[in-house]
Amino acid sequence: MKTHLQTLALLGTTALAGPALAQSDDACAALSGIDLPSTQIRTASPQGSGTLPPDPMSAMTGGSPRPVEVGAHCLVEGKIEDRTGADGNQYGIRFQLRMPEDWNGRFLFQGGGGTDGFIAPAIGAIPSTGSTATPALARGYAVVSMDGGHNGMNLDFTADQQARLDLAYASIGKVTGTAKSLIRAYYEGAPDQSYFMGCSNGGREAMMAAQRFPLEFDGVVVGNPGFHLSRAAVGAVWDVEQLMPIAPEGQLHAALTPEDLNLVSDEVLARCDALDGLEDGVVAAYGQCDFDAQALRGQLPDNKLDALLAIMGGAKDSAGDPVYTGWPWDPGIGSDGWRAWKLGTAERPAMHQTLSVPSTGAVFMTPPQQVPADPDFGDLARAVADVGGYFDADETFLTTYAARGGKMVIFQGAADPIFSARDITRWYDEATEDTGDDFARLFVVPGMTHCGGGPAFEDFDPLTLLEDWHESGEAPEQMPASAPSMPGREMPVCAYPATAEYTGGDAASIDSFACVTPAR
Incomplete structure (x- = not known):
């Protein structure tokens, strides 16, 4: 048939x-x-x-x-x-x-x-x-x-x-x-090239296009992908569970105030901003930012800091083993985009409450159901595994796609509050080991939240990168970008694991930066 x-x-x-x-x-x-x-x-x-x-x-x-x-x-x-x-x-x-x-x-x-x-x-x-x-x-x-x-x-x-x-x-x-x-x-003719491009669930779909339909697509642009969506959903439940005990009168948005998160953002900048050679409100050297959040002890109330530490450390089961990865500390934590997912506002509930937690039970649990109160996170991770098996776009063996010349350009916000930048870098490391390093490039955008937003160089063009890569055969090592929140400034977003380093001259010019791979 x-x-x-x-x-x-x-x-x-x-x-x-x-x-x-x-x-x-x-x-x-x-x-x-x-x-x-x-x-x-x-x-x-x-x-x-x-x-x-x-x-x-x-x-x-x-x-x-x-x-x-x-x-x-x-x-x-x-x-x-x-x-x-x-x-x-x-x-x-x-x-x-x-x-x-x-x-x-x-x-x-x-x-x-x-x-x-x-x-x-x-x-x-x-x-x-x-x-x-x-x-x-x-x-x-x-x-x-x-x-x-x-x-x-x-x-x-x-x-x-x-x-x-x-x-x-x-x-x-x-x-x-x-x-x-x-x-x-x-047109009386087939397409010369076929591409897929999306962000969030659309980024997951772009990865699915390469993983499940490797003969159909020549390239994909993957933005902030929900590729590990079943576990990210469990991570969202974890976040809510950590925040509700400190939420006044059950109002999640008040668990951490804008002032609280601005304090955290400022402390991250104080510790890590200069690592890229320029103090400019951007932690471009995100891979070198070994931020010790205990520095916030005494600045934030203990219950708030403990909840934030639990969130940033990632969801864990009763034995302390991770069920979803942790998060990088980035000044974007103080932005509206970060708050929109994890905390919400008085006018608009958190996306975790309206989308992530309900989806965990309805989409990923079988049969569809509500997430139990006070869940055991090991049990919850096992409960979403069956659906996650066909829903998550986490395959790392893409040899057919790569052998046909298929390319993948991935961009990810370092301050994404729903899909961790650490998770996609883990996948990228495994995929390049299993498939080769000539089919994909990952660009982590400092300060950016989910599919844009934050104090970030978020004005960029990955589709042109994909087109040029497909035509020239030369993999992109940087993605030129500008920052709507910092008018007149440009900076390269570097292909992981390289990060942008200031080399001197006009700080607003992209030519004043070089992509440097930090020592591991």
């Missing part, structure tokens, strides 16, 4: 041959009648050049929070495998594909965020909220986005087996095959 992808590939080379004027308005409208397996085309309409509104889900995806200018293109929207689920709800994978008149021959799959359930505008914006780089659609890419197989940013889908599988990885293959077939029909 042919797979969904194999069937679509055959259609793409035979029955889906497009009309002579493949990029005409008529050719776009004709796609509404195309016959694809288990797929309904609901919209196929030409779009003039103009302005697309900001991505309403940019906080989840890292997509552009600004309007985007795009050229004329063909918009196709549809649904794959429309069905009634085991729970009686309606399911299927909704997608949006935008194909520009001025096509550059490339295809980009745009990742989602959170637990998906929405379709972000398929524009291929760089998934760091601070990035001003040109989105992929405006560069001439055909771009597809999807909802992961369920409708609505809620956890109502988790009782359905196929919905779990689609969110975990299966939808990536199905949408890829459908999008490539539509591209072949419209």
Whole structure:
């Protein structure tokens, strides 16, 4: 029996041959009648050049929070495998594909965020909220986005087996095959290169694209990935458990005040800012920052410091063994982006409370359930292992992908409060040992929180890095970046394990820094 992808590939080379004027308005409208397996085309309409509104889900995806200018293109929207689920709800994978008149021959799959359930505008914006780089659609890419197989940013889908599988990885293959077939029909030719780009859950999906579909993609941009999502979820439960005992009247946001975290941030800067040769509010030498938080004893109340130490040390079982990794000390701990996940505000509860903890029980435990009160973290880690086995994008053996020339550009905020920078560096070390060091590069962004934000050089362009690497064969050793919070300044974000070191001259110039690998 042919797979969904194999069937679509055959259609793409035979029955889906497009009309002579493949990029005409008529050719776009004709796609509404195309016959694809288990797929309904609901919209196929030409779009003039103009302005697309900001991505309403940019906080989840890292997509552009600004309007985007795009050229004329063909918009196709549809649904794959429309069905009634085991729970009686309606399911299927909704997608949006935008194909520009001025096509550059490339295809980009745009990742989602959170637990998906929405379709972000398929524009291929760089998934760091601070990035001003040109989105992929405006560069001439055909771009597809999807909802992961369920409708609505809620956890109502988790009782359905196929919905779990689609969110975990299966939808990536199905949408890829459908999008490539539509591209072949419209342009009368297959893409020259196929890329995936996303942040958060979209970063996990990008890693899944390389790990589960190594024949389909030539490169992926991976941002702050939830690649070890089942254990990161357990880590979020741990954080809440440490904070609630010190939260006045159960108000999590008040457990650590902005003044508390600013004090911590200032102490980290005092100890580590100068390690890169320049005191500028950025701990660029994050790998050398051996911060002793006991220096805060007497500055913070003991109960607050003890809770913070437990959080930063990472979740542990009753024997003291880690179940999720710890976190680097970074001045970004004082930023709004860090607080948004772990603490929240009086107006907006912590993302851990509204997303992470509920998802731990509903998505990763079998059957879906609530996380027990006062959990045993060893038991909880075991309870999420089965789903984590197919949901986590933590495979390190990517030889097929690498042998075909597949590349991976990863960026990660050092101050990410939900997915630890230490965890992705661990994966990177293991993956380069198991697969080789010529397929992936990791860029840890000092000060950056989750998919942008923080006192960070968060305006960068990893897609151009991937394009250049694919074309030249030369791996990038640095990613030029600027800082919205520090106007006029530029600095390189260096390929791990190297970090930026100030060499003298104009501190605002990228030329005043060199990438140096610290002694281990």
